[in-house]
Amino acid sequence: MLQLVYYFFEIVEPVLVPICFVFAWVLVVVFSWTIIMATRDTIAKAKQMHEIPCTKCQFFTNDRHLKCTVQPKIANTEQAIECSDYRQIKNPFASF
Ligand code: SF4
Structure with missing residues (x-):
């Protein structure tokens, strides 16, 4: 079983770093986008409540x-x- 995992990582290793790089940046962008949207919604709700x-x-x-x-x-x-x-x-x- 461990041999299979070892072979799998040997095959995937050349593309693993670029995939992790893209995945990490996607996570950062999604997290930032979520914070921006939550802030925008909070400001819009606060303006509405003040009306x-x-x-x-x-x-x-x-x-x-x-x-x-x-x-x-x-x-x-x-x-x-x-x-x-x-x-x-x-x-x-x-x-x-
Ligand atoms: S009558 Fe005045 S206090 Fe009552 S719901 Fe309307 S705006 Fe608000």
Whole structure:
């Protein structure tokens, strides 16, 4: 059995180094691409989350039991970005 492995590596040896070289660079490129895509997705998600207007809305209660008195199901979610009931707080210090 070990003879077979020995012969196999003797046959494959001339192409083994180039294959490992290419495989290593493919791994580096895939890893870098994954990091770049994850960073891009994280930035896009963060921008989207900052578009949620609830914390600037007068109906937002800042209470975990009832976050919003008008639209409690969509409060603080991405669905609230286009909320038709959004009313900006006139005095931002009055609600706290
Ligand atoms: S009314 Fe709409 S924008 Fe205002 S807190 Fe409720 S869900 Fe958010």
